Amino acid sequence: MVVRTGRKVTGGRIRPHRKVKRRYERTRPFLGVFVSEKEERVKIRVRGGNYKIRCKAVKYVNLAIPSEGKCVKTEILGIDDNPANREFIRRGIITKGAIIRTKYGLARVVSRPTQDGVVNAVLMEKAK
Template identity: 50%
Template sequence: MIWQGRSRRKPTGGLYKPHRKKRKYELGREPAETHVGERKVKRVRVRGGNYKIKLFADKYANVYVPSEGKVVRAEIESVVENKAHMHYARRNVITKGAIIKTSVGLAKVTNRPSQEGVINAVLIEQAS
């Protein structure tokens, strides 16, 4: 269960009385938790009539190689480290800031794949 909204408790321990019900625009959704695997996406309509591309799984990343000044499409092998959650690396969940092992080397994810539908990363260590 994902908890939404302000805490019902005051810093003193007392209760806040709700002054109104929840509103549609306060809605939150479950995180997509992008995994390594065959590409799986879903289009979600958001406020204002716009769309977010939810990325549930992908096996390729756009990796920027600073030494060459180029972007290469690299295959993702696994998630090495993810500071967002202690178990995300073990479960191969990709979020912004995650360190991924690719065919060209270790790379750091620089975007939010679960909301943008693509995985962009910067190479931090060349594969030998």
Template identity: 50%
Template sequence: MTQWHTDSHKRKRSGGKKGVHRKKRRYERGRDMIFCTIGEPERISIRTRGGGIKQILKSDRLANVYDPTSRRIIRTEILGVRSNPANSDFERRGVITRGAIIETKLGDARVTSKPGSDGVINAVLIKTVSTSPA
């Protein structure tokens, strides 16, 4: 269902609602959120204002993870969503947004890209997994 971003919530001095004196405009339309999850790679192309194209990522198994110690970018598999400060419900549902902490084979990583706008998952490694016995 379309989300309308109109500015019709104004009030009169008396506290009553102001009447709308025009119809809805096409440019005031929004769209429903498409949540990025872990799964087979699936992207959607959407035409944006001005004729541009926005890639929306619905699901993906892989992420581009930057390792600050070795200064390399490694494409690695996502194992799960550890936490999501945007919404605690996203954490339970496994939704990946910017700022989410994902669990990868290299260790925990913080997502730096916007999967709903960029169409790709980029992340920075914050904690590495120790493979040697301690």
């Protein structure tokens, strides 16, 4: 295992090439997507002058039903599990991989709501 000592192999010091982050290197604060009665989205400017739509609060999900080969828009009833962070279940935050409840059954979120601006999910079929 190599331990980083702050020196090169030749013995010279390794110094940071820049002391402060540039504007494009900065990250944005975490924006948790909540289940709400009113849908809320925010438009943010990103690098290159482009825009990204971020969800802040959602009510509906685009649910894919593989057995029927169709997609329906349905209401989110609640959150059952979130492997990203167990604290998100209590706070009601939706991320990619979260298990949500719908009237069709449990579904797994396959989109990134803060990146895509929508919540897409796939219905979890029951094991036979």
